[in-house]
Amino acid sequence: MSVTKFVGSSDKQQKAEARKAWLKRYKDSLRYSLYVCTHPFDGFWDLVHEKRGTLAAANTFLFLFLLARVLKLMLTSFQFISVPVQHLNMFEEAGSLLLPFLILCVANWAMTTLFDGKGRFIDIYIAMCYALVPYILIQYPMILVSRMITFDEGSFYTVFLGISVVWSVFLAFVGLMEVHDYGPGKTLIFLVVTILGACIIIFLLLVFFSLLSDAIGYFVSFYREIIYRLY
């Protein structure tokens, strides 16, 4: 009796400790993203090869990125963004970013594995998510700022938005370079190849989808026919 109790409590303790350790690692990996933003070459190398980044942190950044997009459309002052809010579907908006992001990651992984890229899929995914951090860091405050400035002061706003995008793209580029251990030229070539790969993936998905929809349509019409015959 007492033994099981003892074991149980130690199990609980172990679990609590594990959770604590995980939380610490998670926090550290979140904070590490700031280092990646400012020291991309060093940062991305350690992120992947020294395991400084975590999947959880990467997921967090991706989620925040999608949320930033949706909140930006919903909350930015109408002086700067004109969105037909009555037609806005936030899941559609988030999905229209998430899907290309994932497809590009998959395409990049698929292409680089064939040409001695060092990165695993998980590495590419984590690196790309960390590259989104400047976008997140700048876009959220800019939503607030947009509500405090007037139309004439809009250039200020646009410049910051531009910076956030350029910074993120630069980080993604460096990230791919470090993850695969490529040179800049080879990375550039593989960016183009990645886009081609993404097109192929989309094409296959569309073919699959339309075939599936045709197949289901057949059964649907079959069902309808029977219903009409019966009644």
Next chain:
Amino acid sequence: MKMLNRVLTGLILACLLMAAAAQAFADDSFSMAQDGFSTSYTYNYDYWRDVQMSPDAYRVKKVINSMTLGLENLDGLSMKNPESLFVRDNELYIADTENNRVLQIHYNGEDFSLVRIISEIKGCDNPALKKPYDIAVDADGNIYVADYGNFRVVMMDKDLNYVKEFVKPTDSTFDQKLDFLPRRIAVDVAGRVYVLAENINTGFIKYESDTSFTGYIGANKVSVDTWSYIWKRYFQTKEQRAASESFVPTEYENLYMDKEGFIYATNTVFSEYDLLYDNAKPIRRLNGIGNDILIKNDRYPPIGDMWWIEGSTANGPSKFTDITVLENDIYVALDKTRGRMFGYDSQGVMLWAFGTKGNIDGAFTNAASIEHMGYDLFVLDKLERSVTVFTPTEYGTMIFDAIDTYVRGNYDASADLWRDVMKMNANYSLAFRGIGRALVRQNKFKEAMSYFEKAHDPQNYGRAFKLYRKEWVEKNVWWIILILAAVLIVPLAIGRVKRMKWEVIEHERNKVRRIVG
């Protein structure tokens, strides 16, 4: 992990299946929303380019045709292919082209009566008019006729005595092999005549009042798209190039002289692609040297309909066959494609659009010309051989009054009128803008902002917001200072306290060390 993978794959498959099923089940009936134009209702375009139905701005008051004019009893000749209208004061002139005459009609706002039929000019070698396409009358009552069949623009005084005529320019810029075929004319206060002639694509032919030719104004720019240029320049043989048509500027469709002496011109030859990006410029306002100075301050340029469906009875975009400018700089363009009238204010904001094709009163089979007398509109139908008189409804009058009072500088009264407009049409962004502007003048910035937001007017919103922000900062300046102070001073104070503590500890330690040492 394996389990998770399987669950994930299953989920993705299920999603795909559901989406596919949803598509298979979806009702694919055609949406009518795109072409709200099969109705004759008055409408307007909102900020999103969606059609918003509105109350009628105009209603049919009278229809003038051969029967109501009594032409049958007079000489049995009913109107035939009338081409154009002109209004001077209370006189309406109709160019009855195929009958070689011009009808002058008096209209006193209620009733109309035939004044005279102009078919011959006194004291002229060639007295009979032949296919008059257009008329213009100056302030003194002198009548100018575009005498198409006689290759001249002829001027006569108000008693029909011949004064002078404007004929084919002998200038080398005019191809002498071509006939001079005047289709549309306009006359300015100084007696200068502007002629739109057939087969002349270098703009309007301009004559001084002494009948001397002084050149062309407002030639259309040659429109070449990059790809066809590259194709022609680099990939075609010389023979092919010679055989294919060359890039030439296009002819105008019509012109109108406004009260300030600027020419409003309409143009119907353009590509649809150019239209929405404001490269086609179907409506232009030309200054003395032929530059387009039309004001376009709205989100979309004045191009008439912004959506159209191919394959119905009316194809393609709006084609403005005529234009008229009211006293308050509101211009109304007549679309021959769908028989619609589009009203725009001086800033290029669409006020309303109405009209349709058909045979009932207020509908046209071949709308050809538009004129105005006060706020009343006259529209000539070439095939129906009739002139339809439209008069503004209460709603239409209200819009005009609100714009007029604003232009006169009576902003508060204008806002009250706009509020009345808003009661009748809550989708009218011009009304929101008008009220907002009046509110800014009354220093009610917050309310003004909400009106500008509803009107989707970022410029005015920005102005109101700037003033509101200034007011807010001035009101809350003490709070701002307090919060700033708190943010700056509190961390400083905390640092100070920490340092003091540390100093005390150091002091104690030193004491201990000293004692031990």
